Amino acid sequence: MEEYLQYMKTLRSHMNDAEDQAAKISAEEQMQMTNIRTLEIDIDSAKSEIAQVVEDTEKMNKSKVEICSKIFENQKKLASLDSDTSRLTQTMELIRQEKVGLSAKLSERRAYYSKVAEDMRAKFQKQQSSLQLIEIFGRNGSELRRLAWN
Secondary structure, eight states: OHHHHHHHHHHHHHHHHHHHHHHHHHHHHHHHHHHHHHHHHHHHHHHHHHHHHHHHHHHHHHHHHHHHHHHHHHHHHHHHHHHHHHHHHHHHHHHHHHHHHHHHHHHHHHHHHHHHHHHHHHHHHHHHHHHHHHHHHOTTOHHHHHHHTO
16 A cells, blocks of 8 residues: 555656646746737737838838929929020120110211201301391392302
C-alpha cells in the first residue's frame, strides 16, 4: 500500500506539474494572442497610414502638376507681355521720330507762313498807303494808281 500511496503522491505531483505547465502555457498563449491582436491592429493602422500617405502623395502630385501648368501659362503670358512691351516701345520710338519730323515740318511751315503773312502785310500797307495818297491827291492821279498797284 505504501507503494500505492507513493505512486499516488508521485502521480499527484506530476498532475500538479502538468497543471502548472498547462497554466503557464495557457497564460503564455493568452499573452501571445494579445500580442498578435495588438500587432494586427498595428498592421491595420500602418496599412491605413500608408493608404493615407499614398492618397496625400497623389494629391500633392496632382497639385504639383496644376502648379507647374499655371507657372507655364504665366511664363507664356509673361513672354507675350514682354513681346508686346518690345513692340510698344518700338512703336513709341517711331511715333516720337514722327513727332520730331512733324514738328520740324510745322516749324518750317510756320516760318514760311509767317514770312508770307509779313510780305502780305507789307504789300497791304503799301497798297493802303497808295490808296490814301490817291485820295489825298484826287482822282486824277492815274500815275499814282499805276505806282500803287505795282
